[in-house]
Amino acid sequence: MVGCAGSSRPQDDATLPKLMVERLSWMDEVVRVKQARSLPVTDAKREEELLVMMEREGQKAGLPAQAVREFFAGQITAAKFLQTEWLKKYPQGDPTLVGQPLPDLSVTVRPALDRLGKSMLTALAVSRQKQDSRTMMAAAKTELTEAGYSKQVIAAALEGLEAGLK
Numbered sequence: 001m002v003g004c005a006g007s008s009r010p011q012d013d014a015t016l017p018k019l020m021v022e023r024l025s026w027m028d029e030v031v032r033v034k035q036a037r038s039l040p041v042t043d044a045k046r047e048e049e050l051l052v053m054m055e056r057e058g059q060k061a062g063l064p065a066q067a068v069r070e071f072f073a074g075q076i077t078a079a080k081f082l083q084t085e086w087l088k089k090y091p092q093g094d095p096t097l098v099g100q101p102l103p104d105l106s107v108t109v110r111p112a113l114d115r116l117g118k119s120m121l122t123a124l125a126v127s128r129q130k131q132d133s134r135t136m137m138a139a140a141k142t143e144l145t146e147a148g149y150s151k152q153v154i155a156a157a158l159e160g161l162e163a164g165l166k
């Protein structure tokens with residue numbers, strides 16, 4: 001089950017890659033809100049808050065702040081590429097979602113991303129101890145490719161992962 005990295009279930013080398021894909025899968029919801037409210041893709045204040053929160057949480061799991069920051073910076077860059085691609089594809093909105101209620105970024109989406117981030121930290125801590133980084137990078141590339149993301153989205157997410165594993 002994805003999103004349960006904190007449980008006692010043993011981690012395999014796909015846990016963190018699956019969580020990276022799950023995080024990206026939120027971005028069409030996020031960008032629908034931004035498009036409807038004419039907000040820019042980048043919210044630098046939210047990014048910094050998230051990075052600081054993850055650094056702090058990561059420290060509890062014994063993770064170096066720099067590895068945590070660079071890991072999430074990569075996931076955020078990937079998220080922004082994905083949102084930008086979506087806006088280009090759907091300048092008038094996704095026709096299959098017209099009329100669907102918009103989620104609230106601060107009430108539902110960002111808290112969900114925060115929870116997911118914490119699961120990612122747990123998985124990152126396990127991966128840094130157990131897995132060799134080349135196996136993890138290959139597993140992540142496979143998951144992201146199978147999920148259908150573009151080369152630039154995949155490259156950014158992998159760059160973050162590589163830095164997070166160092």
Ligand SMILES: O=C(O)C(=O)C[C@]1(C(=O)O)C=C[C@@H](O)C=C1
Pocket residue numbers: 030041042043044046047050075076077079080105110113
């Ligand atoms: O929370 C948002 O507004 C998002 O777009 C998500 C996200 C992220 O990946 O966490 C991505 C881009 C923004 O600059 C801030 C955060």
